[in-house]
Amino acid sequence: MKYPVPCLDRRTSIQEAIRTIERASFDRAFVVDPGGVYLGCVTISDLRRLLISGAHGGEPVDGYPLRHGQKLTAESREDPKLAERMMSDMELEGVRYLPVVDDGGRIADVLSLEDLERRHGLGPASAGDGPGRRVLVVGGAGYLGSVLTRKLLGRGFRVRVLDSFIYGRRSLEPLADEKNLEIVEGDLRHIPTMVGSLADVDAVVLLAAIVGDPASKIRPIETIETNVLAAQALASAARLQQVGRFLYASTCSVYGVGSALLDEEAPLHPVSLYARSKIESENIILGMGGEYFSPTVLRMGTLYGPSPRMRFDLVVNTMSMKSFVDGRIQVFGGSQWRPLLGVEDAAEVYARCLEADIGKVGNQVFNVGSDGQNYRIDEVAGIISGALGGIPIHRDRSNLDARDYRVSFAKLEETLGFRPGQTIAGAAGAIVSSLRSGAIRNPAQRIYYNHFFDSTEE
Ligand SMILES: NC(=O)c1ccc[n+]([C@@H]2O[C@H](COP(=O)([O-])OP(=O)(O)OC[C@H]3O[C@@H](n4cnc5c(N)ncnc54)[C@H](O)[C@@H]3O)[C@@H](O)[C@H]2O)c1
The missing domain is CATH 3.10.580.10 (CBS-domain)
Incomplete structure (x- = not known):
């Protein structure tokens, strides 16, 4: 045939x-x-x-x-x-x-x-753009989600976003006329909304969470509700309907501290509620996996770069923004290692996981990033300073962030052939351009920071 x-x-x-x-x-x-x-x-x-x-x-x-x-x-x-x-x-x-x-x-x-x-000699036939598998992206309005949603639409997927719009609706507004995008405003913790959003979907991407150590610290109850209990309920409902493909957004923060290059088998040393909540749900979701439900856990490095839902509380984005606003970069600590990854590159990994043979990616954990993008924070400041014409760097050796680890991404590269396209220097330039052009008018607005939850200022 x-x-x-x-x-x-x-x-x-x-x-x-x-x-x-x-x-x-x-x-x-x-x-x-x-x-x-x-x-x-x-x-x-x-x-x-x-x-x-x-x-x-x-x-x-x-x-x-x-x-x-x-x-x-x-x-x-x-x-x-x-x-x-x-x-x-x-x-x-x-x-x-x-x-x-x-x-x-x-x-x-x-x-x-x-x-x-x-x-x-009839036509043209209008259904020629593929079967258009429907993906539920929970948290699709967020920093990564708003980039991923665009990428999936561009790859021919139909996308349903479930999001409670903690940081406003702006990131998806330009997509209002997209015929392959459906937006459900609702809270993942609301069981009828969550179960309803699974209707007729072929795959689930779970991004929604209380994201980052500071945000989780301020909202511990919501963190447990969203990052653990609602994640578990979603995975369970997906499994009952045999929605076999389930991508769970985790974080390299689960490693916490470690001196060697850490692969997916390395011991976990979480240093925050955020990281512990991610480990808890990784375990629960992977524990549900089997022949007909094949979750994939994606432990991402710290993301960087422009997004329709911008965050200025991520190290590269903060330093780039501060270079423009304050004319200097402030470094705390500096010797600690951190794996970094462009947000477009992260979205590419999700798209490839949705397109890959499920037998290759299901029931597995992947570190998501690239070996070449493990940096010391001092180095990050140097790259950004250089890319922006020699911005002065101020160093404060006190470091409040205990995370310090380097990660191996060999498994991801071997399995999906992933190599990053984004660079810190390129992202810093793009962020400064968006500030200079006025595309982002006031980077101090609370909406750009996850440890503030007030979306009324925009
Ligand atoms: N950004 C990073 O550097 C990074 C690194 C590693 C892992 N991750 C993980 O990737 C995922 C996405 O991160 P992000 O940076 O895009 O975060 P984000 O905070 O920008 O996006 C989260 C989205 O989820 C939504 N949301 C939160 N709680 C919800 C709920 N109860 N119901 C419905 N929607 C809800 C928010 O409105 C928001 O749009 C998270 O799971 C995070 O832990 C992010």
């Missing part, structure tokens, strides 16, 4: 069918009898709905009604009137492929909407 549309024997179990369709990155499969005769089709959403309405994952797919599923024969595919009618039905139903059956009703070929259009 020309297209790799999954084709299932009718005795295939519901859970196996979901996994097969997911692995093929389709939204449906053709179902045939043991003799290969075409019976109809099932969508992955139909199957997940069966699971939450009480069906057992081990039951065969044909224990429930199949979708009728249009088909063509060798003769009917040559009929332009029929082709036109089928194309309009396919477009309406979001179907891209049709089976062509032989005299015995067995699938002999598969035609796409574009094939039909070409064959009969």
Whole structure:
């Protein structure tokens, strides 16, 4: 067959069918009898709905009604009137492929909407941009989320964002006309909202959290509610519906301190509630993993660079902003190591994890960054100072941040071939340009800092 549309024997179990369709990155499969005769089709959403309405994952797919599923024969595919009618039905139903059956009703070929259009000079077919898997991005309005949402839309995904907009709505406002973006305003801790947001999704990316040591310190209860309990509830609800792909945003802060180059097996020494909350949910979510639920934990280095939801409480962004506003860079401590990563690069890793074979990335932990971007804070200041024309650096050797670690990112590079594209110098230049141009007018506004929660100033 020309297209790799999954084709299932009718005795295939519901859970196996979901996994097969997911692995093929389709939204449906053709179902045939043991003799290969075409019976109809099932969508992955139909199957997940069966699971939450009480069906057992081990039951065969044909224990429930199949979708009728249009088909063509060798003769009917040559009929332009029929082709036109089928194309309009396919477009309406979001179907891209049709089976062509032989005299015995067995699938002999598969035609796409574009094939039909070409064959009969009709069209243009409008559903030609892929099956458009739907990803739920929880926290999609945040610093990383607003970059990731744009990247996923650009890669042909349909995106549903669930966000309570702690830091305002501005980051997603320019996307108001995006037909593949759906925005749900709500709190992850609200169970009906959370469960509802999972409807018909193929993958989940969990970014929402109380983020950073200072923010968690100020809001310990909310940190436990959001970072641990709501994360657990979301993973559990996803698993029940066999949404197998679940990317969990964790942090290299879980390592806390360490002298060697730390890989994913290294011992964890959290030095804050924030890091402990992330370890707790990593353990819970990974513990739920198995054959049909394959979470991926992404431990990111400290991010940097411009984002539609800007943060000035991250080391590179702070130093770049201070260079422009104060004409100097203040360094506290300086000898401590920290792995850094551009926010666009981080979003690229998430996109690749969603596109990768789930067997390669599921049920695993990855450090997310690159070996070449482990820096001492002193070095970071030097790079930014140099990039911005020699801004003076003031050093205060007292250091309130106990984190000090270097991380190995070899596993990520080996598995996904990831190499960073962003640099600290490039990001510093871009941040200063956005301040100089007035795109960001007042970087002192509380909205740019996670340890303030007042979004009323913008
Ligand atoms: N930024 C970094 O340097 C960094 C580094 C390592 C890991 N991470 C992790 O990446 C993720 C994203 O970080 P970020 O920098 O984009 O943070 P952010 O604070 O900018 O974004 C978090 C988003 O989640 C939303 N949110 C928070 N609580 C919510 C709730 N209960 N319900 C719905 N939405 C809620 C917020 O409104 C916000 O839009 C976090 O999980 C963080 O721990 C970030």
